Amino acid sequence: MTEKIKIKDVTPVKIEKSAVQITKPSYSARNRIYVRKVQGAFETFRRLFGFIFLGIFAIGPWISYAGQQAILFDLAEQRFNIFGLTLWPQDLTLLAYTLIVSAFALFFITTFAGRVWCGFMCPQTTWTYIFIWFEEKTEGARNKRIKLDQRKMDVDKFIRKAAKHTAWVLVALLTSLTFVGYFVPINELFIDFFTLNVGFWAGFWVIFFTVCTYGNAGYMREIMCTHMCPYARFQSAMFDKDTFTVAYDANRGEKRGPRSRKLSSDEVKQKGLGDCVDCNLCVQVCPTGIDIRNGLQYECINCGACVDACNGVMEKMGYAKNLISFNSEHQLAGGETKIIRPKLVAYAFVLAVMSTLLVWDVVSRVPLEVDIIRDRNSLDRETVDGLIENVYTLKILNKGQSTQTYTIKVKGLENATYFGDKELTVEGGGVYTLPISVAVNPMQIEAGTKQIYFHVQTIGDNDNVIEVEEPTTFIYTGV
Known part of the structure; x- marks a missing residue:
């Protein structure tokens, strides 16, 4: 045992405070961006595009159709009115098709021309440029705005800042009222809001979206695009x-x-x-x-x-x-751009298929829905007349916007007796609940289960007849 064991000296070394280096944080504070005004073909096109979409957004909720607001997403009544089309929660496939078409349209455009949605059509970009325009009108061009912010507060600076923020708040408020007007009747909303008679939730959402618009377009601006918008992160997968x-x-x-x-x-x-x-x-x-x-x-x-x-x-x-x-x-790199390529063709194909399905679903949509609920308390029962009776509840949903009158018939069961209203009227967007029963002579039916149909059809307009046949079962236990 002549070998020595190597020992490492771990005696703590005293470090003088003066020798300690204070490192700076690995992040830097956000530097405010002062956007300079520019003129050119793309700027002109972007402004024109922005004005068109801004006009559509502003005018949309004020358009009337058939005596009511043409576009109204009424969450309280759980129905969406889009001109002559009324959508209900049962029309979920239309929403799914719309979202899929929107997604693949975005994928297609991004693969072809990059992030142009963000630059020309995104509401965040449009409203940011609107706010910058008011900023230029009240505080001056880029260099003047930089010098103004570096200057101490005085009367001139206070007036300019107050004018800018007043304009921002007014734009944000009008934007919020217009947006909420797609979900609440806009005529009532404007009157009730400015007369302080607006309901709690409507008022809450107006204030909420006003604050969001003011903060997003006035202060956060590029932070929304670079840090909060997920599109910025996954767009590279489509490039x-x-x-x-x-x-x-x-x-x-x-x-x-x-x-x-x-x-x-x-x-x-x-x-x-x-x-x-x-x-x-x-x-x-x-x-x-x-x-x-x-x-x-x-x-x-x-x-x-x-x-x-x-x-x-x-x-x-x-x-x-x-x-x-x-x-x-x-x-x-000196080569040629391939416009037609597998990825772009695949996106275009899926977009075309889903758009076709969306259009077909809208065109073939029947503005009438019938739901049948069997009485679960008993499979069948015998009446005082000796007939075998099954009890049902019919729910008739008028998906249209006008009042309709319907007739009800039973098919698939010979010599059946129908108990209940055979004609009823349902207002536009209304649901009519009708308890009915169907009875038959036990000598004319075998024990078991038989499929029958309730046929509901509009009357009064022979040129536009709407009819639905909904299947259900008639049960005879034979006991």
Whole structure:
């Protein structure tokens, strides 16, 4: 045992406080983004598109059809009125088809043209730009807004800030009232709200959505797009090298650097410079504050603002446009973009199939539903006349918006006697519950179970007859 055991010295070392380095947190505070105003083809198209959808949203609940609000999602009555169509919880397949069609339409558009939904049609983007417009009108252009926020509070700053926030609150309130007006009769909502007679829940949701709109479009803005919206996270799964996205042509733009307009293209090349003048306008106009020259980023919403800004600079410099453009990875690498490809075709096929099913379900939909409930207390019973009787409860749902009169008949059982109303009237969207019974002579039926049908049909309009035959069972125990 001549070998020595190695011993590690673990004596604690005293560390002076002055030698301790305080590390900074691994995150940085959010820097406010001051979006610069931009003009160009994409900005004009985005504004036009935004005005169209904003107009549809604002006018939608005010349209009347057949004497009532054309679009009303009445949650209290559990029915949705869409012009002449009334949907009930029983019409769940229509909702499922609509959601599936919307999802695959989004997948198709994203695979083809990237995140254009976010840049041109998303309500968050539209309302953010509306709020920015009021911000520009009250506080000035980008540089003025930066200086205003750096300045101490004075009378001028207070007036400008108060005007901006007043405008934001009014826009948020009108937005909230309009949105809630899709679920509550909008004429009554506006009158009751401004006369302080609105119900608790209607008033609660108006205030709730006002606060949400004010916070989302006024303060959170790009945070909604980059951190809260799930679409930003899973959109990359739908991208491929042929997807059109806003991209910077690094081969043409690098090396970046400022230069005089008087320099010829040969002099610029001798300095080793590309077409990018490094003006940073593409960053200043971006609503999410990214630099598109750093490559594809999930924060990019494909609004095209940087394309317009860069094209304006290229035009002033006398260079070719589209240094930043909607492009595919293949095209930037010198190849060709494949428009028709398996993924896109698959999305288009599923979208076409589901859209067809949705249209077929709407067209073939019958605005009448009959539900039959058997009496569970007894399978059958004998009447004082010696007949065998089964008792049922009919629920007749008029899915239309106008009052209808129906006749009721029993089919499938010969010489059957029907006890109950044979004609009834149901108002639009109403449910009529009718207890009835069917009886038959025991000498004319064998013991067991027999299928019968209740035939319900409209009367009064021979050109538009609506009829439903609902099956049920007639039971004779033979005891």
